[in-house]
Amino acid sequence: MRVPVDLGVYGEYLHYGMPLALVTVLEDDGSVNVTTIASITPLPGEPSRLVMGILAENYTSQLVEEQKEFVVNFITPEMRSIARACGSYSGKDANKMEICDLHPLPARYVKAPLLEECPLNIECQVEHVLKVDDLYLFVSKILVLEVAPELSDGRNGVQVDKLALLFYAFGHTFARGPMVGHGPI
Numbered sequence: 001m002r003v004p005v006d007l008g009v010y011g012e013y014l015h016y017g018m019p020l021a022l023v024t025v026l027e028d029d030g031s032v033n034v035t036t037i038a039s040i041t042p043l044p045g046e047p048s049r050l051v052m053g054i055l056a057e058n059y060t061s062q063l064v065e066e067q068k069e070f071v072v073n074f075i076t077p078e079m080r081s082i083a084r085a086c087g088s089y090s091g092k093d094a095n096k097m098e099i100c101d102l103h104p105l106p107a108r109y110v111k112a113p114l115l116e117e118c119p120l121n122i123e124c125q126v127e128h129v130l131k132v133d134d135l136y137l138f139v140s141k142i143l144v145l146e147v148a149p150e151l152s153d154g155r156n157g158v159q160v161d162k163l164a165l166l167f168y169a170f171g172h173t174f175a176r177g178p179m180v181g182h183g184p185i
């Protein structure tokens with residue numbers, strides 16, 4: 001028999017490996033809130049969509065519900081301390097863009113900015129908001145996936161072998177390992 005894992009103690013183990021993101025969203029006064037989010041899953045089908053899970057207690061859930069748009073900015077291993085800060089303070093109490101010295105870049109389709117420090121960005125528009133207990137699920141259309149010029153392959157693709165993202169798995173952070181196969185499987 002397999003040994004059950006105590007999710008009361010090891011609930012973070014359900015984050016079994018996902019790239020960590022800084023999500024940017026506008027506040028009412030036009031300033032930017034930025035928050036660390038692991039619970040983002042791309043969805044199959046057309047148009048391209050993702051679902052993002054944010055606890056109701058987090059300011060970001062309120063802002064995304066109001067603004068109906070946001071940007072997912074994937075981070076690199078060097079940005080761990082920034083992820084820690086943006087995942088510890090609330091934008092209700094602190095300006096995390098300033099504290100972390102993050103630099104906004106204009107987005108193509110949404111008002112929230114991309115982050116210059118993050119090499120891969122997704123502009124999103126919220127289509128459905130599901131409230132499950134104290135959790136908001138934002139089912140969102142992907143308006144555009146953008147990559148830093150130095151990581152573009154020059155044919156509207158990404159040099160995936162050079163893309164160094166930070167992964168969150170089992171309550172810890174990991175750099176990417178080597179590619180073990182070309183193609184989907």
Ligand SMILES: Cc1cc2nc3c(=O)[nH]c(=O)nc-3n(C[C@H](O)[C@H](O)[C@H](O)COP(=O)(O)O)c2cc1C
Nearest residue numbers: 036037038039054055058059060087088089090091
């Ligand atoms: C590694 C990491 C991953 C996180 N992932 C999520 C997540 O997926 N959903 C969520 O609601 N909060 C997540 N958090 C917690 C929020 O980032 C944290 O509560 C933050 O202070 C909320 O800020 P806000 O009030 O400005 O939205 C995560 C924190 C860390 C450090």
